[in-house]
Amino acid sequence: MGGGVSVTNPGYHIFVVFVISMTGIPDYLAHALVASFFSTLTVLCAFLITRSLWTENSAFVAAFLMAVSGGDVAMLMWGGYPNVITLMLIPLVFYLFLQRLRFSFFSFIMAASLLASAVFLTHVFSAFMLICIAGAVIFVGTAFSGKIGCSKTYFMPLAIPVILGAALASPYLVNLAPLYLSSEGTVTGAVAAIRQALLSTRLVPVDLVALSTIPALLFFAFSRVYKGKAFTPSSVLLALWILIPTVLTQSYMVGLYLDYNRFLYFIVLPVTVFVALLIDHGARFFSRVITRLLEKVDASGKFVWEIKTHRTARRFLSMAMKPLTQKNVYVLLIFAFLVYSLVCLPIFMAPNVGIQAAKFYQVITPVKYETLQWIRESTPAGSVCVTDALYGWWLSGFAQRPTLSAVDPQYLILAREYAPATMAKNLLDTDYLIDNGLIQVRHDGGYVGRHNPIFLAKLNSTPFPYPFFHLNSSETTILFRKNGHVEETDLIQLPLENMWLANDSDHATIYLVARNNLLKVTQTTTVYKGCQFAQVNITVESEVENVQIDWLRLVLHVKGIPFINNETAAMVDMNMQVIGQIVFLNEKPAVKVYTSENPSSMELLYNVKGERLDTVTFFAGVYSYEHAADTEKQNEYLQELIRKSAEHYATEIADLPIEVFDYKTAxxxxxxxxxxxxxxxxxxxxxxxxxxxxxxxxxxxxxxKVKN
Structure with a gap:
């Protein structure tokens, strides 16, 4: 994105290119087949691990649940193909470790090392998780080797494949490490906007860490039941396989900034194994209980406590009881528990939910794919393209064009990616933008009536400005008389003469000039350094002597509850704790609130009194507030806050730089x-x-196409 060094891990792409070269199939089909194949192997890994540690029945249950795992299905839908591969490779490494006595030491080391190196080359975040989980298992296993009943060197062979795997991938890792750990990376929080976006959108509740201890502890209980010993290498591995990723979701506490939700991908398989064990053990237990209850019914269908009943009913009851053996009851309970898991547990997807997920993540359709092919065939190679984040992934790959994608900051990896991603987001959203750290103003230009302009609040809790109210050029209406005849026109109907953005260190202004043979309208929107109010001037001028301007009508689309007086009009959004406020200066309009819903609309009607020239000026501000300590006096508190803001609308309250976006410059x-x-x-x-x-x-x- 935007040129420079890329951190696209090569392993997956090398394998896909190899498949394409060997088979000649289209690239999109190769991606689908490779991802599906490795996802299927993950199901096999779940089966092998569960069967080797517990029972074959629980292994079949685990395989079924893994096949309908919500995380795996969603990852296939949104295109996390490298991660799909490593989520199969990591369990395979652990399976080989648990079963290493079945192989020669050399065979285990060679196979596991190659798999580990594939993890390092395919998905470096997964490699980090492999190191963390394996390291924790080695440390805990060695420290409590006496409790586990093994030698202190039992777990050491797990370290060798990880070290050798890293060594095999070292030429790539040596170049990659500085990108992540230096100021170029985002892991240490080098970019404030990315750090704030992660903390506001990708945090995992700390309660999940406490909740993860339940399956971790129950693995020891299951080990006690099935193996006669709670602490075994397998129970330690599975418990830490859940605990380590969930603990790392809180790594922001030690200054690491990542997409914390991604840690949860790595607990899907061990949690699936846990649910499978729970289902198998529960079915075994209840099948025994139900069978013992049924044994209290004699062959004739008469209960041992001699409840009298009709002979036909006894025969029917006796026939119905015969198939209900312990084995059949066990199968029925397994089926019932699986259905319950599909319907009620959010980590699994029933078919209908899977279809909905596929529709949600669906980006490419036949029309969109044909568009990609058209771009590839009809545009010059090397042409820089801008598009949204989802389509950009496909555009850069299948159309083979340099692409600036509008990726949200919480999903960025390198600091240098922030500037092109922000530019792409701005370009797709608006023409002009001014941000002084307290208020943000965007303007869609003079060719379309939408946000002309829109005012957004800068909130401390999120890097994403909150849109609060806006004007629309198609609803900015001028009523005038021409030779005594009443006429009207909207601002959007006037041909745009010019529009530009000018700025210096103290303020920035968006200018719009539109005119026809009768009227000229000049709109300026100015944002000052350190002020939470922006100044809006609208000048309406008659171009000919026989045209007199009577009224200027503005429709403001707003949110919240209205608070209106002679000096100001304010709307309060109680849920977001945001106030949007208009402070009137030279002329007070008639204010009318059309609707009381949220969002609603407000009319500002200015009486121009038949003049040929008039300028309307007001200040528009959007800011957050704290609720009153005394909830019974909330209205009085808000009215006082709005009154003070109206008095100090031009006061500089912060020393923050002004940032601007001009689409032509970009x-x-x-x-x-x-x-x-x-x-x-x-x-x-x-x-x-x-x-x-x-x-x-x-x-x-x-x-x-952008014109030169």
């Missing part, structure tokens, strides 16, 4: 040649802008 700086858009609502913004040519458009995707 297109030049990043040498963007094509913009590919999947959001149909955004099509008109590019179609009507003379800076773009529409090359291809359908109901799912549009391709726009």
């Amino acid at each position: 297109l030049k700086e990043w040498r963007v040649a094509y913009v590919i858009v999947r959001d149909a609502e955004s099509f008109p913004r590019f179609m009507r802008d003379p800076a773009f040519d529409t090359l291809l458009i359908n109901n799912e995707v549009a391709v726009f």
Whole structure:
């Protein structure tokens, strides 16, 4: 993304290229087959591990549950193919370790080392987890070897494949390590926006760590029941296989910043094994209980406590009881528990849920794939493209074009990826943006009526600004008289003459000038350094003498509960604890709230009084607040807060830099040649802008070429 060094792990792609070269199948089919194949092998690993440690029946249950694992199915849907492979390789390494006495020492070391090196080359995050889990098993196993009943060197052979695997992949790892651990990486929180995005969107509740101790402890209990000893190498491995990833979900406490939800992928297999053991053991227990109860019914169907009943009923009861052997009851209970797990446990997916998940993650359709092929065949090689995060993954791979993808910051790996990802997000969303750290203003330009402009609150709890209210050029209406005849027009109907953004260290302004042969409208939106209110000026001017302007009507789309007086109009969003406020200056409009719903709309009607020139000025601010200590005085507290804000709207309260985005400047700086858009609502913004040519458009995707 954006050029520079890539951290795409090569292992998976090398294997896919090998498959394509050997078979000649299309690349998309090769990806699907390889991912599906290794996902199937994960089911086999679950079966082998469970059978080797417990019983064959529980192994079949584990294999079935692994086949419907929600995490595995979702990963296949969203394209986490390298991770799918390593989630099979890691269990296979552990299986070989547990079964190493069946092989010669050399055979075990060679096979496990090759598998470990494949993990390092395919998915470095999975390699980190392999090191952590294996290291914990070696440490705990060695420290408690007497309790486990093995020598202190029993667990040491697990370290050799990990070390040799890392050595085999060392040429790649030596170049990779600095990227993750230096300021270029995001693991240490080098980029504040990425760190804040992770902490606000990807945290795992600490309760999950406590909850994970239940299956971990029950593994020791199952080991006691089935093997006669609680502490065994297998029970220690499975317990730590769950505990280590869940504990690492809280690694932000020690200054490590990762996608914490990704740690949970690695507990899917051991948790599946635990559920399979629980189902098998429960079915065995209840089948014995039910069989013993049925033994209290004699051959004639008469209960031992001699309850009298009709002869036909006794015969029917006797016939119904015959098939209910302990084995058959066990099978019925297994079936019932599996159905319950599919329906009630969120870690598994019933077929209908799997279909819904597939639809949710579905990015490529025949039309979108044909568009990728068209881009590959009809655009020059090396042309820089911009698109959304999901389609960008396919575009860069299948269309083979450099792609700047609008990836959310919490999913970025390198610090250098933040700038191109942010640029792509801004370009797909708006034309101009100003952010002073307290308020953000975006403007969609003068060719489409949507956000003209929109005001967003900067919240401390999230890096994602909260959109609160906006104007729409198609609802900014001018009522005027021409030769005594009343007419009206919307701002969007006036041809755009010019639009630009100008900024310095103290303020930034978005200018819009639109005019026809009768009217000229100039709109400016200015954001000042350290101020949480932005200034909006709208000047309406008659171009001819026989045109008099009577009214200017603005419709403000807002959220929250209205608080309105002569000096200000405010809306309070109680849920988000955000206030949006308009402070009127030179002229007070008539304010009308159309609806009380959230979101709602508010009309600002200015009386121009037949003048040929008039300027409307107001300040618009969006800011967060804390609830009043006394909830019974909440309204009084909010009214006082709104009053003080109206008095100090121009006060500088922070020393933060102003950041701006100008789409024309960004297109030049990043040498963007094509913009590919999947959001149909955004099509008109590019179609009507003379800076773009529409090359291809359908109901799912549009391709726009940037004019030189």
